[in-house]
Amino acid sequence: MRRPPLSLCCALLWLLSAALTPQAxxxxxxxxxxxxxxxxxxxxxxxxxxxxxxxxxxxxxxxxxxxxxxxxxxxxxxxxxxxxxxxxxxxxxxxxxxxxxxxxxxxxxxxxxxxxxxxxxxxxxxxxxxxxxxxxxxxxxxxxxxxxxxxxxxxxxxxxxxxxxxxxRAELLGYVIEHSAADLVISGVCLLLALLAGSFALIQANRHSFAATALFSLATGTMILAETQASQLLLAAPLLWDTLAAAGYFTLPIAIGLLLEHWFEDTRRQLIRRIWQLHLGYLVLAIGAASLGWINLSSTFPVFDALLVVNLTLLLAIIAPRLRQLDRGQKAILATYALFGLLLLGDMAVAHGLVPWTRVPVSAGALAFALAIVGISLADYARTQQALKRLNQRLEQEVAERTAQLQRLVKRLEVFSYTDTLTGLHNRRYFDELLEHDAAQAKRHGRALTLIMIDIDHFKHFNDDFGHEAGDTVLAGVASCLAQHFREADVVCRLGGEEFAVLLSDADADAARGRVDALMARLAGTVYHYREATLGPISVSCGIASYPFHADDPLALIGLADKALYAAKHGGRARSHVYA
Incomplete structure (x- = not known):
C-alpha cells in the first residue's frame, strides 16, 4: 500500500540517513x-x-x-x-x-x-x-x-x-528538491513583494497601483508554491495545493486588469474592467463549485485556458493602438507581461498535449513581471523611492541567502552522489565521469593512462564465515590501504562489491605493476580484526591495462583491465596480470 508522503524535515533526514548508509x-x-x-x-x-x-x-x-x-x-x-x-x-x-x-x-x-x-x-x-x-x-x-x-x-x-x-528513494527526494529550489525562491520573492506592496497600498493616497502589484504577486507566489513539487513534502494534500494553484492562476488576469485599466481614460478602460470582472466571476464560480463538490476542479482548467487565450488576444488589440503613448515604465511592464503570457501559453500547450512534455519556466516570467511592476510603482511614487530601495536591497539579500542555502544543499547531495559511504572512496559514478575526462586528456596530449582493476580474493568467505559486518571491515581496511599506498595524483574508486579501480595518469603498465606488487606485499602483512575474530591475511588479484600500449582508445581500458583481472584470478589469485 502507499506510504504517506514525507514532510520536508523527514525528507531531509531521510536524505542524510541514506547518504550515511551503504547501498547498492x-x-x-x-x-x-x-x-x-x-x-x-x-x-x-x-x-x-x-x-x-x-x-x-x-x-x-x-x-x-x-x-x-x-x-x-x-x-x-x-x-x-x-x-x-x-x-x-x-x-x-x-x-x-x-x-x-x-x-x-x-x-x-x-x-x-x-x-x-x-x-x-x-x-x-x-x-x-x-x-x-x-x-x-x-x-x-x-x-x-x-x-x-x-x-x-x-x-x-x-x-x-x-x-x-x-x-x-533518496535520489528521488534529491531530484524533487533540486527541481523545486528555484521555484521556492521565486515564490518567496513574490510573496514578500505582495506583503511590501500591500503595506504601501494601505498608506498611499493613490492605492490602485500598489494594490494591483500586491494582488498579482500574491497570486503568482501562491500559484508557484502550490505547483512546485516540494509543496507535497510540506503538506501531503494534493487537492488543496491544486485548489490554491487554481485560485492563483485564475486571479492573474484580474490583477493585470486592475493595473492596466488606470492607464487609459477612454472606452478602453471600460473594456479592460469588463474583462477582469469576467475573470473575477469565473474565479468565484469555479473555485466555489469545486469546493462544494458540484464539479471536479480539473474541469475548470480547460475552460479558463480558453477564456484566457481569448482575453489575452483582446487585451493586445485594446492596448496596441496606444502603445506609442505609453511611457518607458509601462512599456517595460507590457514587455515582461508578454514574456509571462508566452510562458503561460507554452505551459498551457504542454498541459493539453499540444507539444511534447517539458518543464516550462513560468516562475521566471512571473518574477520578471512582478519586478517590472515594482519598478513602475517606484517611478510613480518618487517620495517613497528611497524607502523602497532599502526594502528591495533587503529582499535581494534574502533571496541570495536562500539561494545560497539551497545551493549548499544541492552541493551536499552531489558530494553524496560521488562518494561510497562505506569506504569513503569515490564511487562508480565518479569513476565513469573521471575516466571519460582523463581519456580525452590522454588522447589530446599524448599522455599515458593506466587502469588497475583490483578484486579481493575469496571475499565471499568473510561474509559467509563471519557475517557481512566483518566483510565491511575488510572492505574498509583494504580501501584505506589503497588510499594510503597510491600517489596523491592517482584516483582510487570502489566500483561495487569487493572490486576497486585505480586510475594512474602519466604512468605505464610497468610502473603500475611495481606499485601493485608493493601493495600485495603490504596487504600480505596486514591482519584485520572483527570483534574477537582475526580476518586475514588478505590477498588481491589485479588486472592492468595501459594506453596507448594496449589500446588505441583509453575508454577500452575497462574491458582490457577486466580481462587481465580474470586471467590473474584464473591463474591462482593473489597475483597481478598485465593485459597482453
Missing part, C-alpha cells in the same frame, strides 16, 4: 520501452484480483504505445490500463517516480495492488483527487515483472504524464 550502486532509469495499453476496466477474479494483471489473460488485446498517455481512439472512454516490464538492476530502496496522472490511478505488481491515488467506486470511477507527483514503492524482487496501471479519467487527458522513472 544504481542509477536513474527512465521507463521508456515496452509500454502497452488496453481500453476498458479489468474484470475481477474470484479473489478480487484484476484479471488483466495475470499474464496470459487475453494478451492479444494489449497494444504497444510509446508513452502511457492518451492512447488512440479514445472516443468517450474513461478507463484504460497500461503495463510496462521492469528492468533488472541492483537497488537498495527502489521506487517508481511519476510526474503526474490524469486522473486517479491504481498500480499492481504480481497481482497485488501496491499504490492508489484517489478512490474507485464499484463502477471503477472516482472524483479528481489532485495532480501530485507519485512515488511507488517496489519490493526487492521486482526485476522482470510487469507493472500495471489502472486509470480512470473523465478529463480531456487520460494516463500518465510528464516523466516515469525508476530510481532510489
Amino acid at each position: 550502486q544504481a542509477s536513474v532509469k527512465p521507463l521508456e520501452a515496452g509500454w502497452e495499453y488496453r481500453w476498458g476496466d479489468s474484470p475481477r477474479l474470484a479473489d478480487g484480483t484484476p484479471a488483466w494483471t495475470r499474464p496470459g489473460t487475453d494478451e492479444a488485446a494489449w497494444q504497444p504505445i510509446a508513452f502511457p498517455s492518451n492512447p488512440p481512439d479514445r472516443r468517450d472512454r474513461q478507463h484504460v490500463w497500461f503495463r510496462v516490464p521492469l528492468p533488472d538492476g541492483a537497488w537498495r530502496d527502489p521506487v517508481v517516480y511519476i510526474y503526474s496522472v490524469d486522473l486517479i490511478v491504481e498500480a499492481y505488481l504480481d497481482g497485488e495492488r501496491i499504490y492508489r491515488h484517489g478512490t474507485f467506486d464499484a463502477e471503477g470511477k472516482g472524483r479528481f483527487a489532485g495532480w501530485p507527483w507519485h512515488m511507488l514503492e517496489l519490493p526487492e524482487d521486482f526485476a522482470g515483472q510487469a507493472l500495471y496501471f489502472r486509470i480512470f479519467s473523465d478529463y480531456s487527458d487520460i494516463g500518465l504524464w510528464g516523466e516515469v522513472k525508476l530510481m532510489e
Whole structure:
C-alpha cells in the first residue's frame, strides 16, 4: 500500500540517513520501452484480483504505445490500463517516480495492488483527487515483472504524464528538491513583494497601483508554491495545493486588469474592467463549485485556458493602438507581461498535449513581471523611492541567502552522489565521469593512462564465515590501504562489491605493476580484526591495462583491465596480470 508522503524535515533526514548508509550502486532509469495499453476496466477474479494483471489473460488485446498517455481512439472512454516490464538492476530502496496522472490511478505488481491515488467506486470511477507527483514503492524482487496501471479519467487527458522513472528513494527526494529550489525562491520573492506592496497600498493616497502589484504577486507566489513539487513534502494534500494553484492562476488576469485599466481614460478602460470582472466571476464560480463538490476542479482548467487565450488576444488589440503613448515604465511592464503570457501559453500547450512534455519556466516570467511592476510603482511614487530601495536591497539579500542555502544543499547531495559511504572512496559514478575526462586528456596530449582493476580474493568467505559486518571491515581496511599506498595524483574508486579501480595518469603498465606488487606485499602483512575474530591475511588479484600500449582508445581500458583481472584470478589469485 502507499506510504504517506514525507514532510520536508523527514525528507531531509531521510536524505542524510541514506547518504550515511551503504547501498547498492544504481542509477536513474527512465521507463521508456515496452509500454502497452488496453481500453476498458479489468474484470475481477474470484479473489478480487484484476484479471488483466495475470499474464496470459487475453494478451492479444494489449497494444504497444510509446508513452502511457492518451492512447488512440479514445472516443468517450474513461478507463484504460497500461503495463510496462521492469528492468533488472541492483537497488537498495527502489521506487517508481511519476510526474503526474490524469486522473486517479491504481498500480499492481504480481497481482497485488501496491499504490492508489484517489478512490474507485464499484463502477471503477472516482472524483479528481489532485495532480501530485507519485512515488511507488517496489519490493526487492521486482526485476522482470510487469507493472500495471489502472486509470480512470473523465478529463480531456487520460494516463500518465510528464516523466516515469525508476530510481532510489533518496535520489528521488534529491531530484524533487533540486527541481523545486528555484521555484521556492521565486515564490518567496513574490510573496514578500505582495506583503511590501500591500503595506504601501494601505498608506498611499493613490492605492490602485500598489494594490494591483500586491494582488498579482500574491497570486503568482501562491500559484508557484502550490505547483512546485516540494509543496507535497510540506503538506501531503494534493487537492488543496491544486485548489490554491487554481485560485492563483485564475486571479492573474484580474490583477493585470486592475493595473492596466488606470492607464487609459477612454472606452478602453471600460473594456479592460469588463474583462477582469469576467475573470473575477469565473474565479468565484469555479473555485466555489469545486469546493462544494458540484464539479471536479480539473474541469475548470480547460475552460479558463480558453477564456484566457481569448482575453489575452483582446487585451493586445485594446492596448496596441496606444502603445506609442505609453511611457518607458509601462512599456517595460507590457514587455515582461508578454514574456509571462508566452510562458503561460507554452505551459498551457504542454498541459493539453499540444507539444511534447517539458518543464516550462513560468516562475521566471512571473518574477520578471512582478519586478517590472515594482519598478513602475517606484517611478510613480518618487517620495517613497528611497524607502523602497532599502526594502528591495533587503529582499535581494534574502533571496541570495536562500539561494545560497539551497545551493549548499544541492552541493551536499552531489558530494553524496560521488562518494561510497562505506569506504569513503569515490564511487562508480565518479569513476565513469573521471575516466571519460582523463581519456580525452590522454588522447589530446599524448599522455599515458593506466587502469588497475583490483578484486579481493575469496571475499565471499568473510561474509559467509563471519557475517557481512566483518566483510565491511575488510572492505574498509583494504580501501584505506589503497588510499594510503597510491600517489596523491592517482584516483582510487570502489566500483561495487569487493572490486576497486585505480586510475594512474602519466604512468605505464610497468610502473603500475611495481606499485601493485608493493601493495600485495603490504596487504600480505596486514591482519584485520572483527570483534574477537582475526580476518586475514588478505590477498588481491589485479588486472592492468595501459594506453596507448594496449589500446588505441583509453575508454577500452575497462574491458582490457577486466580481462587481465580474470586471467590473474584464473591463474591462482593473489597475483597481478598485465593485459597482453
